[in-house]
Amino acid sequence: MSFNRLRLRLAAGFAIAFLIALGILTAAALGYLWHESNRRLDTRLAQTLVGVQNGLARELGAAPDSSLGIAAHAVLNAWPQNDDQFIIANDSGAVVAARADQGELPRVLSAWPHSASSSWFDITDHHDDLRAFAEHTVVKSPSGRTWRFHVIAFGSIEGIEADTKVLGGALGLAAPLILLVSLAAGYALSHRALRPMRALGASIADITPGDLTQRLPVAEPRDETGVVAAEFNLLLDRLDAAERRNRGFVREAAHQIRTPLTLVLGEAAHALAAPRTPEELAGALGRVRVAAEQMQRRVDELFLLAESQAGEPVHLDENVELDGLVFETTDLMRRRADSLGRTLVLGDIAHVTVRGNSHLLREAMLELLENACRHGDESAPVVTSVRIVGERAQIVVRNAARSGADAPYTGEGQGLGLAIVRWIATSHGGALTHERAGRDEAYTMDLPKLL
16 A cells, blocks of 8 residues: 655644644643642641641630640540541640551651741652641630640642652553554545645646646635645746747747848859859859858847847956947948948047946947948948946947838847847846937947946
């Protein structure tokens, strides 16, 4: 027979908690029993002592010429038949009368502190343990005669200890049985307690990878099962979003690579269709090379976009001079701008340093220039500036939009370039903003300046 380990752990926890609670309850019960039994014994001894004192006072008051011994025996004879034990001794400590077992009388007298006017004392030796209460009493008659005597009331405490030991032993013997019963009961009850988790597992099993729009029911108010269901729904949300991003990434990759790949295939097929002169072949190879470079750039952009969507950490461990970066990227893009019929111009360039990743910032700058060259009006130059605004450094790429053209892409999901630039700016603690007034438009990459 196989056991469910989770149910066993729950049952064991239930049994241990129950046993601890039982132990605390047992200790409290034993303590209360001990305290209450001692209190009752002390009360009975005090009442016995007072009763003997009052009886002697009455006897001596009624017969003032009688002796202490006569009065003591009168009290002894009049005492009810019960378990009370006491000793009456004269002022010097000699026993006048006693109601006690012969074996216990010398034990009490040997342990009795004569010098104390009143005292409680326990007698613990090899026999039954006793507790005694002794008090010195003075009685005066109306005629002026005075009697001095001691009264000692005592009783056994062996019964208290025996009852406590019996109760403690019984509970000790019952503890293993109680533990086994509580373990079995906990294992049975855990089956019912885990029913919502089994239902949750069945609901999870019904969710197929092809349909991540399903969600688990979440009961209100939420318990542990509700929290698990809610967290699983959040996981499904993240998986669904990741799947949509992956599908969008694949579509975007196919779209971005299809155009240059079509150009390569077309040029190759055209060159192979009929004999070509060396000049024609060189021109075809040149166009193939341009298309291949475009594909290479798109592949690099796809890798960067994949890193941004995967949440890859960006290492910002370099001091990057933005003015030098702008000079470098502008020189790299001049040939590309010429091929597109555009002119690159440098505006005001401030010397400023930021903390970041030089490779990513270079990619961002190249993409901003590429975007301006491809979407701007050929009659106006592309102007790049670097400026300092408070504690921020800004790279501004200004351009004139084509007449009647809509603003270029500024969000996510419709292209690669500016989405990558936005990710790079955000990863550096900055932002990418777009402004357009009439035909004049500008992209600004705002970054924290290195202090």
